[in-house]
Amino acid sequence: MFQTGILVLTSPLSLISLRIAPVLAAAAKIVENILYVHLHPGLGLAGNYFQPTPTYIPANREVSQILTNLYAKSLNVCSCLDVRVVLSNIKNHCSIQQPFSSVQMLSEPPEVVLTDYRITDLNQSNIVMQCLEKYVLGCYTCKSNLRAMFLPSGIDGAENFCPDVMDSNLCESIPNYSDVVLGGTFDRLHCAHKILLSMSCLLTGKRLLIGVADGELLHSKVLKELIEPYQDRVEKVRKFLLDVNPAVQYELVSLRDPYGPAITDPNLKCIVVSDETRKGGEAVNRKRLENALQELAIHKIGLVENVNRTTDEEEKISSSTLRKRLLGSLLVPPKNNPRIPSTPYVIGLTGCTGSGKTSVVQYLQKMGATTINADAVGHESYRPGRAAHQKIVQEFGQEILLKDGTINRIALGKIVFGDQEKLKCLTSIVWPETAILVKQMISEAGAEGKPVCVVDAAVLLEAGWNDMVHEVWVVIVPEDEALKRIMKRDNISEEDAKKRLANQWTNAQRVQHANVVLCTQWEPEFTEKQIQKAWHLLQNRRPTC
Structure with a gap:
């Protein structure tokens, strides 16, 4: 088993969703921790070499759909893996993009390259693996002893699959904005977060502003005591974003009210929301109008169904479900x-x-x-004859005693509750005696x-x-x-x-x-x-x- 790996998917985009479940399941048997996914449909040998540089993939509705399906299926078939789809070669308006100029540094360099590349000539397998290693090393930082392995493509005959009707909307480009904003708790970063963040990366050509909930905004959250510390959540989001697309300028800020900088930043053009936070996006626009700022385009991301939910859990993937x-x-x-x-x-x-x-x-x-x-043991500790009994009477007076000499706990409670000094005095007497009895x-x-x-x-x-x-x-x-x-x-x-x-x-x-x-x-x-x-x-x- 390897801790980290990179999965190079060479299938046509139209087939990736069909093949991804068995491919991810196979990858989970080889990689334990982080699995990076690199999309390069059609990657193949030209003589004894792969194409020397990645080919840009246009950011369209089909890519959006693949991202959603890939992350959603990863939850079902390899939930133990931290899957991250690298977006460096997926671009809006790719014709104006500059060629790759440097190797992308990943936070956890891969130890193994996995691929769904289909071998037609077994005699070429070693050549393909060597070329694949060189190709990945030209794109990303990897371990020095990098290895390459083939995975099953998943569905026999899938290469012959052709939908009856091609959805022309899939070719429609994703909108592009210079400055995009979104907000969330981002507790225990899960696949729905990854979809939200990845789509936001594709929407922006320059800057992504992210408000991470903190302070009063957490008070109404389910099991708020189990929410990760703010700084831990921020670092996990930052690490994920720098892995998937380091070219974007990221700003992560503390969000302590429902609006944050979304209602004051004049450079923002788009706000990304989910089905359940759309009203929040509309409220942001009302505030912006009050502040004489331009309204933001609202881009909605669908919720991810929790297909493995129990009767005690929500229908969608959520941080509150993970905390439960x-x-x-x-x-x-x-x-x-x-x-x-x-x-x-x-x-x-x-x-x-x-x-x-x-x-x-x-x-x-x-x-x-x-x-x-x-x-109950504590009450026993100050019964008449016990060491604590005499100490309590000496401290709080005879008026706390009943006729039979036992301590009136109601009377004693009225004295100590609301008075921290007297309560501390009582506990300094009772707790040590109680501990002795409990240990016995x-x-x-x-x-x-x-x-x-x-x-x-x-x-x-x-x-x-x-x-x-x-x-x-x-x-x-x-x-x-x-x-x-x-x-x-x-x-x-x-x-x-x-x-x-x-x-x-x-x-x-x-x-x-x-x-x-x-x-x-x-x-x-x-x-x-x-x-x-x-x-x-x-x-x-x-x-x-």
């Missing part, structure tokens, strides 16, 4: 802590109040996990031969207890949903519910420390699917004795 697929999977490998015994394997389960931890615990119990409720219970579970122990602790991370667990699992839910649950469960006002959440870590803070993330936002059946997935993956990675 991360739920229950291992996001970050657990750190090896030699101070923690391997048995039982300890999961620290945490989440804000109202996140749904209780339901997750119940599912895990059904799957065979031993569970420890750290909140974990040891007892190990002595009984329990394989997996789940410590259910809302304050797991705040208290620093993650140093006594092998993995941290975080349960999240949107804040507005958590507020509704808290108000209903505890019969309190929204103001009081917000105070409780304010005293805890946010979802985003918890996720930064998570090995696994679960979300109870949707139907219980989907929550159970996440937990089953997480449990199954856990069994495959935890050590067994």
Whole structure:
């Protein structure tokens, strides 16, 4: 297997969509990471040499259709590969383009050349491979030990295929604009993003301005806590664009409102939108008119169908669907802590109040996990006779005691909630005592031969207890949903519910420390699917004795 490769497609454009699925499937057995695709229909031998330079392909509707089909099919047949169609030799108004003057530098130089070129004379195969290597080396930076390999063309007799009616619209050129703008979140760069970005590259003859959503624009996103950091998203987009067409001038800017520079830049000529963001493009034009600027041409790119979707996913390929697929999977490998015994394997389960931890615990119990409720243990830690009891009474006074000498948790809560200093004083007493009791219970579970122990602790991370667990699992839910649950469960006002959440870590803070993330936002059946997935993956990675 090779990490990177380049696929040179020599089939006529009209046949590429027919052949691409089996060709990509074959390529996925050879290349593991990045697969560049170079279109050169009709490339062939002239004596013992390939044509010395790439031939420009006009940017027309047929090319647009091929790009869409190629990326969409790559998702279905080789989703593990990062496919990138190089656009350097696909040009608008190709007659005025200058010949290739230098070798294009790729971010990950290919180690292998793959092609669908059809060999008619087996005696020429070695010559063809050598010529193919020279051809690719003349176009792109490659590994010094570059190799060439043939792939099956995919469909026998496809070369004889001829559609009954040729679509004349396919020959229509794609419009060309000097300055093009588009915006998006671009989280976990996927095939729909690649289509959007690639088409934008073909539309512009000079500059492509890209707004990458950040700040307030992310607040309404599904599973916003799992969105990649802004800088990571920007670098992935930039790396992709420089690979597919380095000749375009790219500007990537932070987008913190729905409009960004699209309503102030006088040089812009076209805005690229999707089916669901067309209204946003129209809103941009209204703002431009208010600013005495020329309206932008609106170029719409169709959505890509998620043909492998489950009942829990959207019909289109989207970043939110990819984030949902991360739920229950291992996001970050657990750190090896030699101070923690391997048995039982300890999961620290945490989440804000109202996140749904209780339901997750119940599912895990059904799957065979031993569970420890750290909140209940914490209450036990300050019962009369325990060390914490006397310390709490000394700190907060006799008025927090009931007639039987136990601490009135309601009275104590009214004192500490809303007062950070008093709350910190309480936790400095209770958390260390709770940790001692929890560790004792974990040891007892190990002595009984329990394989997996789940410590259910809302304050797991705040208290620093993650140093006594092998993995941290975080349960999240949107804040507005958590507020509704808290108000209903505890019969309190929204103001009081917000105070409780304010005293805890946010979802985003918890996720930064998570090995696994679960979300109870949707139907219980989907929550159970996440937990089953997480449990199954856990069994495959935890050590067994």
